[in-house]
């Protein structure tokens with residue numbers, strides 16, 4: 001069983017527990033009663049030739065399957081406010097509990113703390129989770145192509161849009177990019193981390209970027225260790241860059257974010 005498969009098995013077990021506490025009809029009602037979603041698509045596209053620099057999706061990430069604990073995050077609201085101060089376009093919150101040590105409580109805390117669009121980062125495998133994301137104030141959800149068949153991907157994308165949210169559709173290979181685009185993805189992420197082996201190769205973004213159509217919002221995901229990597233992604237045409245570890249490990253996340261965001265500007269003239 002691949003890492004991805006074993007994560008998903010755990011996600012399904014945890015989901016069944018939440019479903020018995022809050023039944024489907026109830027979560028649907030809570031989603032419908034939530035404040036309308038913010039426009040994440042606009043937040044991510046405004047960056048193409050922006051003097052503010054490349055858009056950053058800043059992630060609240062406590063732990064990862066490859067590295068274990070990354071940082072103690074006593075209050076995700078404080079971290080999220082620092083991200084907002086540093087000029088993040090979107091804040092991503094890992095809600096998977098077993099490997100990433102995230103939770104819906106983290107999502108709630110971040111949602112309450114910032115005015116920016118918030119991404120629920122999890123392994124979405126069931127309709128329930130989409131209503132749940134919206135009920136907890138998410139504006140954007142992650143869809144991992146490698147974890148979904150074509151029919152499910154298209155169905156989940158439609159459901160995301162019905163709920164007023166956007167989807168960051170994550171691909172790792174050329175074939176997955178084609179599948180994302182065929183399903184109707186408007187925001188496509190290239191994760192340079194292979195979720196099956198957890199290997200990271202930052203050069204992979206450039207290789208994949210040429211397969212991204214011009215009319216999708218392009219996101220480079222993972223592997224940022226410093227401003228130079230962000231600049232490279234931006235140079236390869238990324239509209240936004242998703243950063244986790246390098247931000248949560250930095251003692252001054254707002255400053256670090258500002259450095260990442262403006263890294264691409266140095267290279268421009």
Ligand SMILES: O=P(O)(O)OC[C@@H](O)[C@@H](O)c1c[nH]c2ccccc12
Nearest residue numbers: 191221222223224242243244245246
């Ligand atoms: O910590 P990094 O290398 O900056 O990576 C962030 C983000 O891309 C990564 O957390 C991620 C990308 N896709 C995912 C899917 C599930 C869980 C996590 C992820």
